[in-house]
Amino acid sequence: MSRAExxxxxxxxxxxxxxxxxxxxxxxxxxxxxxHLFAFFVYLLFVLGGQNQ
Structure with missing residues (x-):
């Protein structure tokens, strides 16, 4: 069988x-x-919490 068939x-x-x-x-x-939205929210909490120290 050929390729065309x-x-x-x-x-x-x-x-x-x-x-x-x-x-x-x-x-x-x-x-x-x-x-991913939940992971972003948790990451945001850590970033904002770290700025307040």
Missing amino acids: KPAPASIRARFESKFPRGLIIRLIAYLFVG
Whole structure:
């Protein structure tokens, strides 16, 4: 079978979604975002607290 006769591979998104459900991806992004916001808040508390010494 020559290269021209092979079927086109599935799109990256289709392959990715076949491995991970869409809800899992959305939750992962949300948790990462919220986790980074929380880490920034804690960092901000330490920075502001350190300035008052």
